[in-house]
Amino acid sequence: MKRISRLSCLFFLFGLLVACEEDINPDYAKDVADPEYYHRSVKQLTDVIVHDIFSPPVASRIYSYSSIAGYEAMAAGDPNLVSLSGQISHLSPAPAPPPNVEIAYPLAAVVAQFKVGKSMVFSEDKMDAYRDQLYAEYREIRMPEEVFEASVAYGEAVADHVIKWYDGDMYKQTRTFPKYSITDDESKWQPTPPDYMDGIEPSWMKIRPFTLDSASQFSPPPPTEYSLEPDSKWMREVNEVYTALTGVDEKTSAERQAIAQFWDCNPYVSHTVGHLMFATKKITPGGHWINIASIAAKKADADFARTVETYAATSIAMFDGFISCWEEKYRSKLVRPETFINRHIDQEWRPLLQTPPFPEHTSGHSVVSRACAMVLTDLYGDNFAFDDDSEMEYDLPTRSFPSFLAASEEAAISRLYGGIHYRPSIDYGIAQGEKVGKHVLESLRTRAMITEERPR
Template identity: 50%
Template sequence: MKKLFLFVLLATAIFSCKKSNENWQQAASNPEFLRRTQSQLTESIIHDIFAPPVSSRIYMYSALAAYEALAAGNSNYQSMVGQLKGFKKVAKPEAGKEYCYPVAAVHAYLTIGKSLTFAQEVYVDFEKKLEQDYKATGIPSDVYERSIAFGDSIAASIMNYSKGDNYKQTRGFRYTVTQKKGTWVPTPPAYIDAAEPYWSKIRPTTLDTSSQFMPPKPYEYDMAKGSKYYDMVMDVYNTINNLTEEQRNIANFWDCNPFKMNITGHAMFATKKVSPGGHWMAIVTQTSRQLKADIYQTSEAYLLTSMAVFDGFISCWDEKYRSVKVRPETVINEVVDKNWQPVLQTPPFPEYPSGHSVISGAASVALSSVLGDNIAFADSSEMQYGLPVRNFKSYKDAAEEASISRLYGGIHFRPALDLGLEQGRKVGNWVITKVKTRKK
């Protein structure tokens, strides 16, 4: 009888330990850890006021680091080594050792994000809380420390990869404004220099060249009544003059201007908001949560979306600084109505094509490939700026609204939207064709 009691006691203890082990593994693999970290990175990017293309670079390398850490521990996913341009090697875990790969992934994401942003103080409290929450899962201390070290190794590999993308070499160069009619000039109210004029020189993740998906040549400047260019200008002018409340709401919702300059009398101050890429990363966060995606699928969605946005900006900026087209505000003020103003503040770079249209088209395709087509969702990412939730039938639906919002904002001509959206979809389809995340 005594032996039977000891046997039952031992069996219960073993079962309890096994159950406890399963509990911490499940708790530490909660995708909310990754989603929280992504949101924190966005707050840091907003704080530091990075230009939209630069923000896309930060998101992409961070997402790549998280994905690589997770792929190392899941046989269903494969590394991006050999699939991305110039990506030749990544750190590997030590054989025979126990890791919590989700912990490594979140740490790698955060480490890259910190390395590529400036204000380190914004991470202090977040990191403390993150560590507390991980340890509260019951993860063994040796597994936790080993996983953090592996995350550091992955981050070091990704930072080494990033050094070859020509980013450092393109810093400090400025665009020289020409006096040719119809070409871009700085716009009110701050007349800021052209942003990232050499972004097309940045190494893409998948594109053969930055001009691979070059859009059709834009209309030549011609303000003669009845010309296609004139009709295009008047389309913007009349749209803004007859804007509905719903159209204004759409424009403001998709504004995504990281640095809006406000001028009141002699005082000037900036309003900081999420970038276009940051808005789409927030959509990944919201819809992966809605669909109850696990940390692997969530990371996959962050990766492919950020890659599509990153390559989309390179493709878009290639044409922007080739055609160097003037903004609606400049033409309308010079020729049509000197007192006319757009609804949104005009961003500091050439008009054609629309960056938001390109990256939204690219992101919607990439995201659909992971989480599915026709996913209806409520987008609350702009609530922090006092804007209401907007509902969409699909990622494609959201991308189309993001694109037309630039017409309602008065900052783009319609061809830049329609052709930009088409260009972005080509980029997105290229990305999901060129790289394979799943082994089966």
């Protein structure tokens, strides 16, 4: 009887072992490397950024640090990716993975990206709810529990490293700096209707950049000299804005309106209907380009490593672009078309788009769109055609572009059609953004960027 009992126990234990082995998905490493997990996590962050109403510069900060965290976690386990530590001079190496422990690096990358993003937004509950759902989906892949736990722990360690790093970028200090001071100089920016908000982020040029030597490294030419003379260059540029939708035929006007509305990307638009006041929320300009990065990666069937690389490179260009642009905005402090036209040409005129609450020169859309387009062109090619559906959830139709650069040019000119920028702000902004984008490509090496020789 004892012999039979011992044999029964052995068979029982063997059965448990086999059952456990069968419960492990032999393809879990492949399944966890599906880039759709990363795309969805970035989209969740975008949705929370929209909900929390972050300004365009602040949103770029959230995108960039979270994307770098995901990239660094993935780079730790992928020999084809080059860490950004040292390349970004103030970024030290991320913690090394623990020895002799299996880690699913794509999972660690999602965890790192998500934790950093959550640390920078207000609606942590929305992030937590999505994280719990995401972890439940990962467990359905049926990877070994020890691999899941080790991967999450490593992703969190990288996130903590990045959180400590971003804490030194001057963001907290600039929260206490003085607001923009309004002057009596009519050539200088003043708050605009309907909310007459204070100038947003007047000290953003003090934020630590990733690749720029300083915020003024690529300062554009100054705006056209302010003048009330009817035949002056300034007045010609003002009139171009004033007649952008009325001085052309009906078909051209309709197309210009469609372009302006597609690229509006205003995170907070106020509406007044009688005594009722409400606001609508949209993605920021950076959020629009993050979505274009997603579109490109998906169309190219990019693997997980290329996907995290795409988001990191795009967001770095975006972040440095905003710093460069904002330095000029609060240096020149140029008056917006709405203010000038209401004072000197037509008191009843209103631009198609609501004027953003910060100075005019240069155009943020022009700078940031071009910087992002330069990086995406480097990653996916000069003639990468794509359909941009970024605005469909805001009830605007898809627009198609033959290249990233073409999209950036339309984004730039949209600001003139919308009545919120003069021509020089757009043209100089494109050139400024191109310089920023080229500098990012020359300064950093990721897997795709090291395939071509560029001057250091």
